[in-house]
Amino acid sequence: MSTLVEIRNVSKTYERGKQKVEVLHHIDLNIAQGDFLALMGPSGSGKTTLLNLIGGLDSPTQGQISVGGTRIDNLNQGALAKWRASNVGFIFQFYNLLPMLSAQKNVELPLLLTKLGAAQRKKNAAIALQLVGLAERAGHKPTELSGGQQQRVAIARAIVSDPTLLVCDEPTGDLDRQSAEDVLGLLQTLNRQHGKTIVMVTHDPKAAEYATHTLHLDKGALVEAAAHA
Amino acid sequence: MKYLHLIWAALFRRKTRTILTLVSIIAAFLLFGLLDAVRVSFAEAGQSANGAERLQTGSKLSFIQTLPMALQARMAAIDGVKDVAFVNWFGGAYQDPHNQVFTFAVSENYLDVYPEVSVDPGQRKAYSDDLNGILAGEVLVKKYGWKIGDKIPLQSQIFPNKEGSKNWSFTLRGIMKSKDDKAFQSQMIVLHWKNFDETTPYNRGQVGWYVSRVKDVNDADRVAKAIDALSANSDHETKTQTEQAATRNWIKQLADIGLIVTSIMGAVFFTLILLTGNTMMQAVRERTSELAVLKTIGFSNGSVLGMVLAESVMLLLLGGLIGLALVSIINASLPAMSGGMITNAAVGWKSWGLGIVLALAIGIVIGALPASRAMRLNIVDALAGR
Ligand SMILES: Nc1ncnc2c1ncn2[C@@H]1O[C@H](COP(=O)(O)OP(=O)(O)OP(=O)(O)O)[C@@H](O)[C@H]1O
Ligand SMILES: [Mg+2]
Numbered sequence: 001m002s003t004l005v006e007i008r009n010v011s012k013t014y015e016r017g018k019q020k021v022e023v024l025h026h027i028d029l030n031i032a033q034g035d036f037l038a039l040m041g042p043s044g045s046g047k048t049t050l051l052n053l054i055g056g057l058d059s060p061t062q063g064q065i066s067v068g069g070t071r072i073d074n075l076n077q078g079a080l081a082k083w084r085a086s087n088v089g090f091i092f093q094f095y096n097l098l099p100m101l102s103a104q105k106n107v108e109l110p111l112l113l114t115k116l117g118a119a120q121r122k123k124n125a126a127i128a129l130q131l132v133g134l135a136e137r138a139g140h141k142p143t144e145l146s147g148g149q150q151q152r153v154a155i156a157r158a159i160v161s162d163p164t165l166l167v168c169d170e171p172t173g174d175l176d177r178q179s180a181e182d183v184l185g186l187l188q189t190l191n192r193q194h195g196k197t198i199v200m201v202t203h204d205p206k207a208a209e210y211a212t213h214t215l216h217l218d219k220g221a222l223v224e225a226a227a228h229a
Numbered sequence: 230m231k232y233l234h235l236i237w238a239a240l241f242r243r244k245t246r247t248i249l250t251l252v253s254i255i256a257a258f259l260l261f262g263l264l265d266a267v268r269v270s271f272a273e274a275g276q277s278a279n280g281a282e283r284l285q286t287g288s289k290l291s292f293i294q295t296l297p298m299a300l301q302a303r304m305a306a307i308d309g310v311k312d313v314a315f316v317n318w319f320g321g322a323y324q325d326p327h328n329q330v331f332t333f334a335v336s337e338n339y340l341d342v343y344p345e346v347s348v349d350p351g352q353r354k355a356y357s358d359d360l361n362g363i364l365a366g367e368v369l370v371k372k373y374g375w376k377i378g379d380k381i382p383l384q385s386q387i388f389p390n391k392e393g394s395k396n397w398s399f400t401l402r403g404i405m406k407s408k409d410d411k412a413f414q415s416q417m418i419v420l421h422w423k424n425f426d427e428t429t430p431y432n433r434g435q436v437g438w439y440v441s442r443v444k445d446v447n448d449a450d451r452v453a454k455a456i457d458a459l460s461a462n463s464d465h466e467t468k469t470q471t472e473q474a475a476t477r478n479w480i481k482q483l484a485d486i487g488l489i490v491t492s493i494m495g496a497v498f499f500t501l502i503l504l505t506g507n508t509m510m511q512a513v514r515e516r517t518s519e520l521a522v523l524k525t526i527g528f529s530n531g532s533v534l535g536m537v538l539a540e541s542v543m544l545l546l547l548g549g550l551i552g553l554a555l556v557s558i559i560n561a562s563l564p565a566m567s568g569g570m571i572t573n574a575a576v577g578w579k580s581w582g583l584g585i586v587l588a589l590a591i592g593i594v595i596g597a598l599p600a601s602r603a604m605r606l607n608i609v610d611a612l613a614g615r
Contacts, residue, residue, distance in 0.1 A: 078529055
């Protein structure tokens with residue numbers, strides 16, 4: 001399997017006033033194309049920080065990150081935004097849908113940044129909603145959907161522009177067991193059937209079981225752990 | 230334009246708040262539209278083409294001070310003067326003291342200095358022949374349904390007649406027509422100065438002001454100076470101006486309408502900026518995580534800035550247009566509602582233009598701060614709720 005994400009000697013330092021805090025220390029990591037990686041670790045260990053670097057939401061203080069052969073550690077904000085639009089899908093713990101828009105319009109959002117016409121955008125969004133099993137809820141507002149359904153809409157939004165990489169920050173952290181399993185099953189399907197590479201931060205060992213690998217992060221450094229079958 | 234539905238959705242995210250804000254914007258622009266119509270009609274008063282060749286001579290002290298009659302002949306003798314007419318304020322009310330009708334006692338040659346006003350020759354003769362006759366403007370005649378020969382009772386606020394009563398009665402002998410319905414003459418009444426002077430014990434050969442016409446417009450300044458020179462160092466010094474300047478000065482003496490209107494509007498819009506600015510700021514602050522999501526998805530800093538700016542401009546334009554449209558409706562129905570008393574000008578394209586420019590400008594001013602905040606928003610911090 002080829003490597004999709006290559007992380008070389010990456011450190012991240014935050015400045016809190018005059019105090020500098022290094023939250024990631026010299027991380028080296030390869031993520032293979034088609035991998036489903038679970039990232040675990042105690043609170044404050046730097047999971048979100050690492051995930052944000054992989055997804056191009058933030059840039060490292062030191063080191064190199066390349067995704068699909070593109071160096072993203074030295075891109076400026078504008079270039080990163082463009083890169084994210086076509087390469088990464090994001091899924092958050094609290095779904096982060098726009099409350100005023102219907103499920104359909106939420107899913108269409110990333111397509112507004114493409115050259116697709118209105119009809120094509122509508123069609124693609126409908127397909128994505130169908131894939132997550134919510135075709136009949138297209139016209140519903142987020143407040144009219146359960147947490148699990150909202151998260152599935154968020155997944156539809158993440159995959160609608162067909163990115164190679166999905167990054168998920170505790171996607172089941174706010175869900176009950178059943179909804180969590182639905183969401184995890186869906187992610188697994190996306191990984192297995194559609195070849196999406198997934199990096200998922202989670203606190204839940206059961207959630208991590210859906211992944212192909214699990215990595216542990218502690219105090220800003222990686223701790224290797226056994227891979228699942 | 231792809232983003233229009235996003236902007237619209239953001240705008241009405243909090244319906245009640247947005248509608249309340251919208252109402253205050255509508256109110257501000259309603260006020261603006263009404264006051265601007267007032268400002269414009271004051272500015273337009275006395276700007277007829279004939280106004281430039283007409284001079285008005287009044288007391289230098291105050292427009293209520295009168296001048297001696299003897300000045301007429303001396304003014305007429307000045308080189309370059311065509312006609313000299315004179316006028317006294319009568320100030321009539323018809324039927325009800327609130328029904329103010331602008332009424333003036335005028336010299337026999339009054340109509341000669343206003344060639345833009347036309348009176349049927351037969352009617353004009355009938356008026357000349359009847360000392361108690363009056364001429365009334367076309368708009369007034371229509372409004373009250375008067376007919377030639379009608380007895381018109383008018384109440385003067387100031388001047389009693391021979392019996393000591395302020396209730397006068399005149400006979401309508403003719404109708405003053407002018408091309409422009411807004412012209413002063415189409416809304417006023419003139420009576421014979423001779424009748425006025427002989428009847429009221431309060432006026433003994435005194436004249437309110439003179440209106441003269443110069444032969445050459447370019448000569449107006451020289452003639453004006455020559456007229457004022459006649460009364461220099463007397464107890465009735467005069468001030469002569471072209472009609473346009475005089476009209477404006479007259480209004481200035483009452484109050485500087487333009488300045489008042491501008492100050493009121495300034496205060497109103499200042500309040501509006503603070504109010505809606507605060508609302509926009511709050512609205513954007515509440516949406517921090519949504520804006521962060523848009524950026525996460527790949528919306529550029531510039532488009533986030535544009536969307537927030539567009540949102541506030543849209544809010545202002547929406548309120549502004551509704552406000553101005555209401556002004557149009559009110560102005561269209563005012564003449565009917567007031568029985569023709571108020572004939573406020575329709576909202577001119579200039580008022581609309583100014584209103585729209587104001588709405589755009591205020592929208593940008595209000596949107597600038599929240600928009601730049603949205604633009605500078607750090608995704609990672611916003612997502613983490615920092
Ligand atoms: N923008 C920032 N400024 C300052 N410190 C930060 C910033 N972002 C993260 N940190 C700090 O870096 C450390 C790692 O944060 P991170 O959010 O990556 O942890 P996490 O592993 O995701 O924790 P959790 O499981 O609670 O989500 C924490 O100590 C955090 O306080
Ligand atoms: Mg985290």
